[in-house]
Amino acid sequence: MRNRINFYLLEYALHSLWRQKSKTLFIGLVLTLLIFLLSALFFIASSIKHELAQSVDALPEITVQKLQGGKHTNIPSSAVDTILSIHGVEDAIARVWGYYYFQKAGVPFVLVGVDPFEEQYKKSLQKIVDNYEISSQEQMLVGRGVYEIFKEHHYEESFNFIKSDGSLYTLPIAGVFTETIELESNDMIILSKQSAREIFAMDADMATDIVVKVANPEEIAMVASKIQLAFPDARIITKEALQISYANIIDYKSGVFLSLFIVSLFTFFMIIYDKLSGLSTQERREIGILKALGWKVELILKEKFYEAALLSFVSYLVGVSVALFYVYILHAPLLRNIFEGYSVLRSSFHLPFVLDFQTLALLFFLSIPLYVAASIIPSWRVATQEADEVMR
Amino acid sequence: MNKTTKGLFLFLSILLFVFLGQLGYLFATQSVTQEAKEKKQLFVSLTSLPDLAIATEADYIRHRSMSDYFSLFKEGPFLREYFVSSYLYAPSTQYFTARSYEK
Structure with missing residues (x-):
């Protein structure tokens, strides 16, 4: 009471x-x-x-980046074969990606090259792209923010990238990523690896970095140390490190x-x-x-x-x-x-x-x-x- | 319980109702659905790149998890607070944690 x-x-x-x-x-x-x-x-x-x-589960187990003088630089694609020969590695993919600065708008875009759009790819892409038009020619998929900037500068159907030699490289816009994934895709442009190499003036035998898939999570540390041993100048980023980085953003x-x-x-x-x-x-x-x-x-x-x-x-x-x-x-x-x-x-x-x-x-x-x-x-x-x- | 106390309880009930109602509404409409989660994972597995496109002004902010303390040095060693985002987002501890597999 x-x-x-x-x-x-x-x-x-x-x-x-x-x-x-x-x-x-x-x-x-x-x-x-x-x-x-x-x-x-x-x-x-x-x-x-x-x-x-x-989305942390969808990230690759290991990312290998080559450093030169403390700066991230391109890695030879042949490193993939060395990595694949390590026991426990399920797959290793040479990635081509980078930033493209659109000077007129003062905006950096993230260009990510993927392997040629295969059938199974296209099916999954349809889930995350609005009004996706499938075509066999070189094309690109853009984030909503990128599309808005393109529209502001009257690039509604295609966009002209300026290559390093000053010539233009035109790519049609095949679709815009859906709003649900806007926080991930807003500044992204997905195109084929070949197009990305053209725009970045990158040799065919070079890659930006290499992502490694390891089936057994227990083996990640061992595989990472073996990669480090094979490439002493590389920066190895494991999924665990990414998770820690996410936690203290x-x-x-x-x-x-x-x-x-x-x-x-x-x-x-x-x-x-x-x-x-x-x-x-x-x-x-x-x-x-x-x-x-x-x-x-x-x-x-x-x-x-x-x-x-x-x-x-x-x-x-x-x-x-x-x-x-x-x-x-x-x-x-x-x-x-x-x-x-x-x-x-x-x-x-x-x-x-x-x-x-x-x-x-x-x-x-x-x-x-x-x-x-x-x-x-x-x-x-x-x-x-x-x-x-x-x-x- | 007189009129004033009743009024107080009514006021508190309305406040609680608004608070809980808002929580319920947001939970029902703005939480991440399983479908949205799958879409996000599909996109991330397609690009296999980490981080969100919220602050895009510098590469060490945009792909913060893949940079280290010294990524900023590319812009000049004294430019610690050149971008406001570097004031908000903690620098990635990658340089120290990347070798964590050696433990």
């Missing part, structure tokens, strides 16, 4: 909050804004991590999160310091009068707890609800600029929704208990003194 909500006290707490309207409103607003900003950032970060985690060491955390923690500390350094004369007098009227310390603290809990809980609910709406329905205007940086090619920022209880709990425990404690401790200090001493 002792733990039941005391409605009279609750009513008193409500009136008390109402009496100090401007103070309640100000603290509520600051708390709501703080929770909104933090939760919006957390939601975006967890959605990006979730989106990455969706946005971590607390990076600038924005660190500075936001510092700002929010300082704000909280300011509120707490302000509260701990003593109550206003009016609040002290109020507690004194209550004590003189016969209120026990316990009741006074309970009333203060109701006040603080109500204010912070409402701020939490409003802050998080607004953040959800802002991130997933409005697609985070303004804040998305931080995530997109200076990129000219913008995606529509349709992030997948993730019900992340960890984030919700983190925000809950960062806001409510801290504020409640900051309200109760000074009240307890005053309430334990004699009534006449407090009112004097």
